[in-house]
Amino acid sequence: MKINTKIENYVFDESTHKALFKLSSNNIITSIDSPISSGKEAITFLGHLEKTPLVAKIYKIETSKFKNMDQYIKGDFRFRNMSTDKRDMFMVWASKEFKNLTLALKYNVSCPVVIAREKNIIIMSFLGINDKSFPRLNEIDFDLDKIYPQLIDNYAKLLYGAKIVHADFSAFNILINPISQIISIIDMGQSVTYSHPKSKFFLKRDIINIVDFLSKKFPKIEITYDMFLEDLKKKKVELYGR
Ligand SMILES: Nc1ncnc2c1ncn2[C@@H]1O[C@H](COP(=O)(O)OP(=O)(O)OP(=O)(O)O)[C@@H](O)[C@H]1O
Ligand SMILES: [Mg+2]
Numbered sequence: 152m153k154i155n156t157k158i159e160n161y162v163f164d165e166s167t168h169k170a171l172f173k174l175s176s177n178n179i180i181t182s183i184d185s186p187i188s189s190g191k192e193a194i195t196f197l198g199h200l201e202k203t204p205l206v207a208k209i210y211k212i213e214t215s216k217f218k219n220m221d222q223y224i225k226g227d228f229r230f231r232n233m234s235t236d237k238r239d240m241f242m243v244w245a246s247k248e249f250k251n252l253t254l255a256l257k258y259n260v261s262c263p264v265v266i267a268r269e270k271n272i273i274i275m276s277f278l279g280i281n282d283k284s285f286p287r288l289n290e291i292d293f294d295l296d297k298i299y300p301q302l303i304d305n306y307a308k309l310l311y312g313a314k315i316v317h318a319d320f321s322a323f324n325i326l327i328n329p330i331s332q333i334i335s336i337i338d339m340g341q342s343v344t345y346s347h348p349k350s351k352f353f354l355k356r357d358i359i360n361i362v363d364f365l366s367k368k369f370p371k372i373e374i375t376y377d378m379f380l381e382d383l384k385k386k387k388v389e390l391y392g393r
Contacts, residue, residue: 153182164212170270171207179267180205180274187284192244192340197282204277206263208248210241210340212271223247223318223341226348241271244340249273251315251339258312260305261335278326278335286329288364289322295369297332302361303379305336307386310354314345320357322364 152175163171174180180198187195187206196207224230224243229250249268252275256264263275279285288298302325309315317324317339324338343350358379365374 152180155182155184163209166270167209167212167272170272174207174267174269174272174274177267180207183207185282192241197277197284198274204279204282205266206275206277208245208273208275210245210271212241222349223343223347227343228346229344245271245273247342248338248340251313251342254313254315255309255336255339258308260308260313261301261333262305262339263335263337278328278337285326285335287323288325288327288334291327291329293327293332295365295372298327298334299365299374301334303382303386305334306357307383307390309336309342310345310383311387311391315339315342316345316347316350316353317342317357318350318353321360 152172154171171180171183178200180200183196183198185197187197189195193208193210196209198205198207224240224247227247230243230247245268249265252262252265252273255262263278266274266276268274277284306317306320309317317336318341319338320336324336326335326337327333328335343353347353358376362374362376362379365372
């Protein structure tokens with residue numbers, strides 16, 4: 152495993168190092184090259200398998216934010232037997248994102264292709280060009296007529312196909328290929344199954360977030376909560392029947 156020396160500043164703990172070396176000996180990823188983003192719960196890196204760019208999302212072991220993470224795990228029947236010990240949470244979180252992305256892919260949601268999960272690390276396809284991630288939806292001008300139908304299509308597949316509520320659906324978690332204007336939904340660590348007791352609350356918040364963003368971006372066009380929800384339901388019928 153080749154780890155760029157600058158990355159050593161991130162000081163991975165021993166268990167993360169071991170996980171990285173396991174991924175490398177299994178020929179899943181051969182180098183970790185540069186940080187893409189350092190978020191609240193995870194650090195995202197650009198890596199490679201030989202010449203193929205990949206993303207390694209490494210959930211941080213030490214983070215205060217984990218205090219809030221409980222609510223997304225408790226109530227998700229898939230994790231009912233999991234330990235809620237703070238030290239195990241980062242692994243649960245990575246495994247949750249892996250499962251959510253896998254399910255989303257199965258229902259043709261446009262999102263990164265997950266390749267492997269080892270402890271607190273997820274390896275997935277890189278969405279970008281020339282080692283640079285595609286911009287987030289809030290970072291670029293786009294044609295609403297091209298994007299709105301994709302938002303509906305992807306969210307409907309996630310909600311009614313995969314039966315998952317994203318729970319952090321915002322312009323920050325949507326990448327856009329600036330050339331094709333094709334969007335991808337990312338960041339599903341916090342996503343919950345529809346049966347989760349708070350899923351309706353999260354769904355409402357997701358719709359409010361995106362509608363609010365679009366209304367500010369396109370003040371002359373009327374985009375409402377009811378309209379978005381209606382379009383999701385219409386899409387459901389179109390995709391899966393009644
Ligand atoms: N598959 C990918 N391909 C390219 N870039 C990616 C990919 N996944 C994530 N990124 C980049 O890394 C950033 C952070 O990813 P993500 O949102 O999954 O992590 P996060 O820990 O939730 O970060 P934050 O707290 O900032 O939201 C994204 O905004 C995006 O720029
Ligand atoms: Mg994010």
